[in-house]
Structures are given as C-alpha cells and as structure tokens.
Amino acid sequence: MTTIKGAVALVTGGQRGLGKAFVEELLAAGAAKVYATARKPVESEDPRIVPLPLDVTDPASVAAVAAQVGDVTLVINNAGTTVRGPLLGASRNDLEEVFATNVFGVVAVSQAVAPILARNGGGALVNVASVLSWVAGAGVYGGSKAALWSVTNTLRLELARQNTQVVGVHLGYTDTDMTRALDVPKNDPLDVARDTIAAVERGETEVLADEVSRVYKAALSGPVEGLALQG
Template identity: 65%
Template structure:
C-alpha cells in the first residue's frame, strides 16, 4: 500500500490520454513530483511536472531516465500503441512494433526502476492492461496486452520480496485519441485515473475499472468462444 501524498511518480505516455489523466490525478492527490514521458514532450505549466523525452523501445533512453529519476517511488507503465489489423493481414512490422512497445517497453521500464523502487522503500509499479488482455479478435494489440498481463503477474511475485506493490489495471475503451475512431461506449480518462490511484492507495493487486472488465474476467472460467470482441 503506497501513499500518494508527497510521492514522486513516473508516468510513461504521460502527456496525453490516460497518462495525462493519471498524472493530473497524482498531483490532485498531493504527489510532490511527476515525471511524464512522451516521444515529443511539450513544456508543462505546473512546476511539479517534469516532461521527459522517452521512447520505451529504446533501452539506453530508459537507463538514462532511471539515472535521472532516482527519487521515484511510483511507476505507471502507460505508454502503448494500437494497430487493430487482424494478425493474418497485419504488416509484420506493425506486429513487432506492437510487442516492442506494449510488452517489452513496460518490462524494460520495470527492470530499470525495480532497484530504484527498492531503494525508496518498495513503492508501486502499475501496468495498464486492457479488457482485451482476455479477449480474442483484436489482433496484435490484444495479444500484446495478454502478454503484459502475464508479465505483470510474474513481476508481482518477483518484486514482492522488496516490498513493491504491483498493480495490473484492466479497462474497456476510454475516451482518448487512440480509440477515437472506434464506435464503442467509452469511459472518461479521469474515471480511469481515479480507479487506478484508489487501487494503489488501497493496496490492490488488480483493478477492474469498469463493468465490461468485470464481466470479461468472470467469463474466463467459461468456454473460450465467449472471449471474443471485435474493433
């Protein structure tokens, strides 16, 4: 269980969409500093926000960030990409890019910041998954989120001895630019951010943000044919 007031956080992909909402919610709850990353960051109005250039597919950039942000005790792995093409028709380069960003990117961040979290008392690692972690029919994106879910569950075990809380977050579609063209019911980024930070402060291992995630999680015990969506 981590207290957000006076905490120092890192949010990847923190200048737009869900990442921006999470960064803002951290500040509203009293975080002392929030590092926010983007491939092309823009200056921030709030002096507590430190924009940093980062591509999570670049190991050297991640290591450089870890060397700079040694005061972090909350890490939110939010950066991601979405290529909705079916697996058999997608450009192989897009499939590889999806896994490099959505799977190996968060793992690189976790590996770089695990020692920092340990040195700062344990802290929390938050991985943003999706209801599509459990649903077939969404190409490389869903497959990548399924892989990240598995990685998060393993990291929870590996980081437990150092006292790091590992939180996996699942949600349906949030109202962000990434899914602007998808005709589906969407929840507000602020609602997602509130659920995520409630989970951190309550010591949760998993956060199911909305009803669609709760239904899909419950369906895992049923026939695999019921675990299908389309976008």
C-alpha cells in the same frame, strides 16, 4: 500499499490521453512531483510536473530516464500503441512495433526502475493492460495485452521480495486519441486514473475499471450468464 500524498511518480506516455489523466489525478491526490514522459515532451507550467523524453523501445532512452528519477516511488507503465486489423494480416513490422512498446517496453522500464523503487522502500509499479488481455479476436494489440497481463503477474511475484506493489489495470474503450474515431461508449480517462490511484492506496493488485472488464474477468472462472466468448 503506497501512499500518494508526497509521492514521486513516473508516468510513461504521460502527456496525453490516459497518461495525462494519471498525471492530473496524481497531483490532485497529493503527489509531490510527477515525471511525465513522451517521445517529444512539452514543458508544463506546473512546477510539480517534470517532462522527460522517453522512447520505451530504446534501451538508451530508458536508461537515461532511470538516471534522472532516483527519487521515484510510483511508476505507471502507460505508454502503448496499436495497429488495426486481424493477426493473420499483420506484417512482421506490425508485430515488432506493438510488442516492442506494449510488452518489451514495459519490461525494460520495469527492469530499470525496480532497483530505484527498492532503494526508496518498495513503492508501486502499475501496468496499464486491457480487457483485451482476456478477449480473443483483437489482433496484434490483443496479443500484446495478453502478454502484458502475464508479464504483470510475473513482476508481482518477482518484486514482492523488495516490497513493491504491482498493479494490473484492465479497461475497455476509453476516450483517448487511440479510440477517438470509434463510435462506441467510452470510459472517462480521469475516472480510470482516479480508480487506479485509489486501488494503489488500498494495496490492491488489480483494477477492473469498467463493467466490461469485470464481466470478462469473471468469465475466466466459469460461464457468465448472457455472455458468449468467441475464440
């Protein structure tokens, strides 16, 4: 369980979309300071927001951020990327780009901040995954989120010894730049962020942010009426 009031947070990809929503909701919940990263960050008028440059695929960039966030107690691995199209049509560059950000980048940030969280009492680490962690047919992106789910579960076990709460967040389409062109129902990013922050404060380890995530997670344990999973 991690208390948000007075917390110091780090949000990767924190200057737009869901990351920006996390920053806003953390401050609304009483966080004292939020480090909001982007590859090319812009300054904020709010003194509680500290913009930092970060490329999660660059070890030197990750190390530089870790050196500046020694007071952090909550880390949200939100940065992500995608490519469209089927897995069989993906190039090696497509695979490397998506996995470098969505999987290896999360691991790199987690490795860098774990000792900081330990020194500050344990805190919490939140990984933003997807309902596509459990749904086949989503190409390279789906594969990366399935890998991230496994990584998150492993981090939860490994970080338990230092009292770090590890939370996996699963959600369907959410209204961000990544999904803007899709004509489908979408979650409000602020709702997802608010629900995630509440789950962190309750000491939970998983957030199912919408009905589609709850349905598909239930299907992992057995058949769900009216739902057919396509392999």
